[in-house]
Amino acid sequence: xxxxxxxxxxxxxxxxxxxxxxxxxxxxxxxxxxxxxxxxxxxxxxxxxxxxxxxxxxxxxxxxxxxxxxxxxxxxxxxxxxxxxxxxxxxxxxxxxxxxxxxxxxxxxxxxxxxxxxxxxxxxxxxxxxxxxxxxxxxxxxxxxxxxxxxxxxxxxxxxxxxxxxxxxxxxxxxxxxxxxxxxxxxxxxxxxxxxxxxxxxxxxxxxxxxxxxxxxxxxxxxxxxxxxxxxxxxxxxxxxxxxxxxxxxxxxxxxxxxxxxxxxxxxxxxxxxxxxxxxxxxxxxxxxxxxxxxxxxxxxxxxxxxxxxxxxxxxxxxxxxxxxxxxxxxxxxxxxxxxxxxxxxxxxxxxxxxxxxxxxxxxxxxxxxxxxxxxxxxxxxxxxxxxxxxxxxxxxxxxxxxxxxxxxxxxxxxxxxxxxxxxxxxxxxxxxxxxxxxxxxxxxxxxxxxxxxxxxxxxxxxxxxxxxxxxxxxxxxxxxxxxxxxxxxxxxxxxxxxxxxxxxxxxxxxxxxxxxxxxxxxxxxxxxxxxxxxxxxxxxxxxxxxxxxxxxxxxxxxxxxxxxxxxxxxxxxxxxxxxxxxxxxxxxxxxxxxxxxxxxxxxxxxxxxxxxxxxxxxxxxxxxxxxxxxxxxxxxxxxxxxxxxxxxxxxxxxxxxxxxxxxxxxxxxxxxxxxxxxxxxxxxxxxxxxxxxxxxxxxxxxxxxxxxxxxxxxxxxxxxxxxxxxxxxxxxxxxxxxxxxxxxxxxxxxxxxxxxxxxxxxxxxxxxxxxxxxxxxxxxxxxxxxxxxxxxxxxxxxxxxxxxxxxxxxxxxxxxxxx
Numbered sequence: 163x164x165x166x167x168x169x170x171x172x173x174x175x176x177x178x179x180x181x182x183x184x185x186x187x188x189x190x191x192x193x194x195x196x197x198x199x200x201x202x203x204x205x206x207x208x209x210x211x212x213x214x215x216x217x218x219x220x221x222x223x224x225x226x227x228x229x230x231x232x233x234x235x236x237x238x239x240x241x242x243x244x245x246x247x248x249x250x251x252x253x254x255x256x257x258x259x260x261x262x263x264x265x266x267x268x269x270x271x272x273x274x275x276x277x278x279x280x281x282x283x284x285x286x287x288x289x290x291x292x293x294x295x296x297x298x299x300x301x302x303x304x305x306x307x308x309x310x311x312x313x314x315x316x317x318x319x320x321x322x323x324x325x326x327x328x329x330x331x332x333x334x335x336x337x338x339x340x341x342x343x344x345x346x347x348x349x350x351x352x353x354x355x356x357x358x359x360x361x362x363x364x365x366x367x368x369x370x371x372x373x374x375x376x377x378x379x380x381x382x383x384x385x386x387x388x389x390x391x392x393x394x395x396x397x398x399x400x401x402x403x404x405x406x407x408x409x410x411x412x413x414x415x416x417x418x419x420x421x422x423x424x425x426x427x428x429x430x431x432x433x434x435x436x437x438x439x440x441x442x443x444x445x446x447x448x449x450x451x452x453x454x455x456x457x458x459x460x461x462x463x464x465x466x467x468x469x470x471x472x473x474x475x476x477x478x479x480x481x482x483x484x485x486x487x488x489x490x491x492x493x494x495x496x497x498x499x500x501x502x503x504x505x506x507x508x509x510x511x512x513x514x515x516x517x518x519x520x521x522x523x524x525x526x527x528x529x530x531x532x533x534x535x536x537x538x539x540x541x542x543x544x545x546x547x548x549x550x551x552x553x554x555x556x557x558x559x560x561x562x563x564x565x566x567x568x569x570x571x572x573x574x575x576x577x578x579x580x581x582x583x584x585x586x587x588x589x590x591x592x593x594x595x596x597x598x599x600x601x602x603x604x605x606x607x608x609x610x611x612x613x614x615x616x617x618x619x620x621x622x623x624x625x626x627x628x629x630x631x632x633x634x635x636x637x638x639x640x641x642x643x644x645x646x647x648x649x650x651x652x653x654x655x656x657x658x659x660x661x662x663x664x665x666x667x668x669x670x671x672x673x674x675x676x677x678x679x680x681x682x683x684x685x686x687x688x689x690x691x692x693x694x695x696x697x698x699x700x701x702x703x704x705x706x707x708x709x710x711x712x713x714x715x716x717x718x719x720x721x722x723x724x725x726x727x728x729x730x731x732x733x734x735x736x737x738x739x740x741x742x743x744x745x746x747x748x749x750x751x752x753x754x755x756x757x758x759x760x761x762x763x764x765x766x767x768x769x770x771x772x773x774x775x776x777x778x779x780x781x782x783x784x785x786x787x788x789x790x791x792x793x794x795x796x797x798x799x800x801x802x803x804x805x806x807x808x809x810x811x812x813x814x815x816x817x818x819x820x821x822x823x824x825x826x827x828x829x830x831x832x833x834x835x836x837x838x839x840x841x842x843x844x845x846x847x848x849x850x851x852x853x854x855x856x857x858x859x860x861x862x863x864x865x866x867x868x869x870x871x872x873x874x875x876x877x878x879x880x881x882x883x884x885x886x887x888x889x890x891x892x893x894x895x896x897x898x899x900x901x902x903x904x905x906x907x908x909x910x911x912x913x914x915x916x917x918x919x920x921x922x923x924x925x926x927x928x929x930x931x932x933x934x935x936x937x938x939x940x941x942x943x944x945x946x947x948x949x950x951x952x953x954x955x956x957x958x959x960x961x962x963x964x965x966x967x968x969x970x971x972x973x974x975x976x977x978x979x980x981x982x
Contacts, residue, residue, distance in 0.1 A: 170205075171205060171224065171225050172225050172228070173205060173223065173224050173225050173228065173239075174205055176236050176239055177190060177201075177205075177222070177239070178190070180239060180240060182240065185220065185240040185241075186216075186218070186220070187220070187240060194297070194303070196295055196296070196297055196303055196304075197213075197215055197295075197303070197304065200213050200215075200295050200304065200306060201213060201222055203306075204222065204223065204224050204306075205224050207224065207226075208226055209226060209308055210223075210224070210226040210227040210229075210230060210308060210309055210310060211223065211224050211226065211227055211306070211307065211308050212224070212227045212230075212307040212308075213295070213304055213305070213306060213307065214243050214258065214292075214304055214305040214307060215295075215303065215304035215305075216303070216304065218242040218243075218244075219242060219243040219244070219258060219262075219304070219305065220240050220241065220242055220243070221238055221239065221240065221241055221242075221243060221246055222239065222240070223238075223239070227309075230309065230311070231246070232277075232279060233279070233280075234246055243255075243258065249276065249277055249278040249283065250275045250276060250277055253273070253275055253276075254275075257270075257292060258292060258305060261292045261293075261294050261302070261305050262294070262302050262305065263302075265294045265296070265300070265302050266294070267291065267292060267293045267294060268291065268292045269289075269290070269291035269292070270288075270289070270290060270291075271289045271312075272287045272288070272289065272312050272316060273287065273288050273289075273290065274286070274287055275287070275288055285313075286311060286313045287311070287312045287313045287316050288309050288310065288311055288312060288313075289309060289310050289312055290307060290308065290309025290310070291307070291308055291309065292305045292306070292307055293305065293306040293307075294306075339356055339439065339440070339441055339442070340353060340354055340355075340356035340357025340358070340359070340360050340361075340439065340440045341353065341354050341356075341357060341437070341438070341439050341440075342354075342357050342377075342423075342437065342438055342439070342440065343435060343436075343437040344374060344435065344436040344437070344438075345371070345435060346397070346425070346433040346434065346435065346436055347432070347433075347434065349373050349374060350371035350372065350373065351368070351371065351372055351373070351374055351377055352368070352369065352370075352371045353368040353369075353377075354368070354369075355368070355369075357440055360409060360417070360419060360440055360442060361377045361380050361409060361440075362379075362380045362409070362411075362412070363376055363377055380409045380410050381407060381408070381409060381410070382407060382408035382409070382410055382416055384408075385407035385408050386407075388405065388407070389405050389407050389421075392404075392405045393405075393436075396423075396424070396425055396436075397425050397427075397433045397436070400424070400425060400427045401424070402422065402423070402424050403421070403422065403423045403424065403425070403436075403438065404420065404421070404422045405420070405421055406418060406419070406420045406443065407419065407421075417442060417444045418442070418443045418444045418446075418447040419440050419441060419442055419443060419444075420440070420441050420443050421438060421439070421440045421441075422438055422439055422440075422441075423436055423437055423438020423439065424436075424437075424438070461484075464484035464485075464486075465484050465485040465486065467484075467486070468486065468567075468568075469486065469565040469566065469567050470483070470484065470486045470487040470490055470545075470565065470566035470567075471483070471484040471486065471487070471563070471564070471565050471566075472484070472487060472503075472563075472564050472565070472566070473561060473562065473563050473564070474549075474561070474562040474564070475561065475562075476523075476558075476559045476560060476561065476562070477523070478501075478519060478520075478523045478562070479499075479500055479501070480498065480499050480500060480501070480502075480503055481499060483495075483498065487566070489538070490535070490537060490538065490566075490568070491506055491535070491536065491537070491538060492537075492538025493506070504516060506535055506536050507533050507534065507535060507536075508533065508534035508535075508536070508542045510534075511533040511534055514531075514533070515531060515533050515547075518531045522549065522551075526551050526553075526559055528548070528549065528550050528551075529547065529548060529549035529550075529562075529564060530546075530547070530548055531546075531547045532544060532545070532546050532547070532569070533545060533547060535566065543568055543570040544568075544569050544570045544572075544573045545566045545567060545568055545569060545570075546566070546567045546569045547564065547565070547566050548564060548565050548567075549562050549563065549564030549565075550562070550563060550564070680721050680723075680962070681719045681720050681721055681818070682719065682720075682721070682722055683717055683718075683719055683841055683843065684717060684718050684719070684720055684722050684725065684841075685715070685717055686715055686717075686718060686750050686771055686773060687711045687712075687715050687750055689722065689725065689726065690709055690711060690729070690748050690750060690773070691709065691711070693726060693729060693730070693748075694707060694709055696730070697729075697730070697733050697746075697748070700730065700733070700734065700737075701733060701734070701736075701737045701746065702737065704740070704742070704743030704744075705736075705737050705740060705743060705744060705745070705746050706743075706744070706745045706746070707733075707746050707748070708745060708746070708747045708748070709747070709748050709749070710747060710748070710749040710750070711749075711750045712749075712750050712751045712752060714752070715750050715751070715752060715771060716752055716769065716771050716840040716841070717771075717840070717841045718771050718838045718839065718840065718841050719839075719841040719843065720818050720838055721814070721818070724814045724818075725773075725814075725838075727810075727814075728810070728811040728814055728815070728836065729748065729773065729775065731808075731810065731811055732775040732811065732834050733746060733748070733775055735777075735808070735832075736775060736776075736777030736779060736832065737777075738779075739777050739779025739780050739781070739831075739832060740777055740778060740779040740780075744777060744778040744779055744831075745777070745778045746775070746776070746777050746778075747774075747775070747776045747777075748773070748774070748775055749772075749773070749774040749775075749776065750771065750772065750773055750774075751771075751772045751774075752769065752770075752771060752772070752840075753769070753770050753771075753772045753837065754768070754769055754770070755767055755768060755769075755770055755821075755837065763821050763823075765820075765821050765837075766819070766839070768839065768840070769839075769840040770820065770837040770838060770839055770840060771837070771838050771839075771840055772835055772836070772837055773835070773836045773838070774833060774834065774835045774836070775833075775834050776831065776832070776833040776834075777831050777832055778830075778831045779831050779832060780828070780829065780831075781826045781827050781828040781829055781830050781831055781832055782824075782826040782828065782832060783828055787824060787826050790808050790824055791808050791809055791812045808824075811834075811836070815836055815837075815838065818838055818839075819838070819839050820836065820837045820838040820839060821836075821837045822834065822835065822836050822837070823835045823837075858886075858973045858974060858976075858977035859886050859887040859973070859977075860883070860886050860887040860888035860976065860977070860980070861887060861888070862887065862888075862889050863889070864888050864889065864910045864911070864980065865888070865889045865890075865891065865907075865908065865909045865910050865911075866883050866888045866889070866890050866891070866909060866910065866911045866912075866913055866976070867890075867891050867892070867893065867899060867902065867903075867907065867909035867911070867912050867913065867914075867930075868880050868883065868890060868891070868892045868893070868913050868914075869892070869893045869894075869895070869896065869898075869899045869912070869913070869914040869915065869918070869923070869926060870892075870894070870914070870915045870918075870942075871894055871895055871915060871918045871919060872915070873894070875915075875965070876892055876894065879913065879942075879972070880892050882969050882972055883913075883972070883976070885969070886969075886972070886973050886976070888976070891907060891909065895918055895919060895920055895921065896914075896918060896920055896921030896922070896923075896925065896926040896929075897920060897921060899912075899914070899926055899930070900926070900929055900930070900933075903930060903933045903934065904933070908934055909934065909937065910937075910938060910980065911937075911938040911939070911940060911976065911979060911980060912926070912927060912930050912937055912938070912939045912940070913940045913942065913976070914926055914927065914939070914940075914941060914942070915941075915942055915943060916941050916942070916943040917943060923941050923943075924941075927939045927941075938979050938980060938982075939960075939961065939979075940961045940962075940963060940975060940976060940979045941960065941961065941962045941963070942962070942963045942964070942965055942967070943962065943964065943965060961975070961978075961979045961982075963975045
């Protein structure tokens with residue numbers, strides 16, 4: 163058997179037209195005998211038949227099998243089975259492999275195959291068989307396949323069974339449906355238990371048969387005549403019987419039923435049988451009555467409101483208006499149903515209203531528009547139209563409900579308001595100007611109050627200090643005049659008053675963020691460790707000092723002396739809050755400031771080092787906590803504190819780009835946290851070395867040029883430097899100093915005031931550095947806004963000694979600059 167040269171079927175044409183060489187096959191004329199015989203048999207049978215050939219199980223099939231391939235036909239021809247049936251390969255691959263390896267055929271009925279059809283996977287069912295194709299040596303070369311889809315048959319059978327089960331379940335689960343069969347010639351009705359229960363007849367009696375009169379005994383007397391007439395009509399005509407009537411119940415109530423049936427007539431018109439079914443429709447009747455009541459209430463409610471109410475079908479067809487619509491428009495009832503409503507609008511508004519309404523119908527968006535509607539008087543009045551779609555559980559629009567509200571009075575009022583808008587705006591401007599003026603006066607008063615408080619505090623403390631200094635100097639003068647030599651306590655008192663005045667000045671500068679900071683790279687853990695002994699001595703034996711230092715603590719860039727002073731200040735405050743003794747903890751940690759916290763406290767978002775000082779003292783009230791950072795506010799006794807300690811800490815931390823926060827609970831203690839920005843640079847951290855008891859001294863070959871316009875300060879500086887062993891030259895201003903340099907003076911160090919007449923210290927230093935090689939420069943000043951301090955930070959490489967300074971401070975700073 164061979165494939166005909168002239169194709170007789172569609173698949174014959176496809177087979178002859180295919181380029182078999184590109185599919186790993188020889189031309190059909192060169193196929194082995196077994197394949198040609200199998201293909202010939204396949205093409206000449208009307209049964210759905212296919213052949214899977216070779217190791218790849220490539221597919222060849224006939225016209226009847228082509229619908230099985232579905233969307234894959236004719237692409238599937240000569241393709242490997244794995245490609246054609248990728249969706250069901252996990253099911254048929256073991257079956258095909260078993261036939262190829264064992265040589266035994268395989269068949270299956272109603273096999274479920276999850277096939278992909280129309281872009282989705284569907285559960286299909288099949289009867290099919292696989293038969294091996296052997297060569298003359300009993301080797302399996304391919305598989306002969308026949309099959310039919312059984313999906314439709316199985317679905318129909320299952321649907322029928324389900325329908326029968328549902329019907330039986332529904333009838334069995336409900337007492338509201340009953341069946342009957344009336345043997346008319348013998349007048350015996352056989353009914354099921356449900357029918358018997360409805361009509362009040364014993365179940366056994368209904369099952370064995372009873373006259374119709376027993377079943378009619380329960381009919382309402384008012385309904386019995388119409389039921390008899392309907393039965394007689396059906397038996398005469400052979401047409402359907404359908405009647406609604408009431409059945410009286412033992413308790414005196416009644417139930418509504420509907421009976422339906424059709425008589426069976428003999429050829430001569432004699433009624434033989436009259437089967438039927440009865441339904442208990444009491445609940446339906448009740449629902450209909452409730453619906454009528456609901457509709458009456460709905461009409462009463464809609465007709466009682468002032469708005470015009472209306473309703474439409476999902477397509478926008480108007481089918482209801484309340485009485486207010488007809489009262490307002492004066493049109494006949496029903497004349498504006500459908501789309502006739504648009505004719506009631508002002509001609510200029512009709513197209514706009516139509517466009518908005520169509521848009522809402524298409525999208526389901528709420529309807530909202532203002533337009534002019536013709537009143538029964540013939541005048542057009544402005545109306546606000548609104549509507550909302552009603553949707554079912556699936557989201558589909560089932561109806562639109564809307565309203566029209568007469569807003570003509572509001573429109574008229576708007577016009578009146580528009581005419582008076584200019585007058586109103588003018589009044590608002592005048593009132594705003596007065597409020598701004600009052601606010602400016604209030605701010606000025608508050609500012610003056612704050613300045614007065616600050617000035618009073620400064621005057622009080624400075625007067626006390628000056629009183630000490632003047633008193634000590636007066637006593638010193640009198641004792642010297644008498645030749646007495648025991649003067650040390652007056653000298654110490656004067657020095658103490660002066661130092662306290664200088665410290666007060668520094669605190670004021672710190673509070674106002676005007677102190678010149680000399681930031682350097684600091685390792686906070688090393689600083690805290692170095693301060694432990696100092697804190698222990700300063701706080702006394704009753705205070706237990708504990709440090710909790712975080713591992714891997716970041717470095718910071720800050721003024722080390724100011725930071726040490728801040729920690730010491732907080733520690734002393736903690737000690738004073740623990741008069742009976744307690745525990746003071748200094749803690750360090752890395753932390754991250756988030757955006758919300760940074761915005762609230764005017765900080766930058768990022769990484770910070772936290773240094774906390776915690777005491778177990780008396781704590782603070784909310785009122786005290788709110789004023790803790792205010793200048794000259796203190797809870798200590800008079801003379802025990804200046805009230806600038808926390809203000810100084812606050813000013814230093816804020817000037818350093820950080821933040822300080824106090825947490826306190828009355829009776830439990832206080833926790834103060836200092837946050838300073840993490841340093842990302844590579845500078846080396848300074849190793850702080852304690853000072854010796856003796857001031858650092860100079861040598862005679864080290865020449866210091868002192869430039870100071872204040873004669874008394876210049877004299878003190880000159881004498882102090884000579885006392886320390888330096889050779890000193892002096893000048894009253896910049897030009898005089900330059901004259902000395904031009905005359906050949908070669909100083910080792912230039913010690914100059916910053917703020918001077920004619921020439922600033924910065925200008926002098928620049929000129930001097932150009933005249934003297936390797937010249938060291940040390941600035942001094944009593945105020946920070948000058949040429950060497952910017953944004954509160956010293957210029958890089960700049961050295962500054964702030965006035966007033968002591969001999970020890972001068973000695974340390976000069977030696978530091980000389981050796982640097």
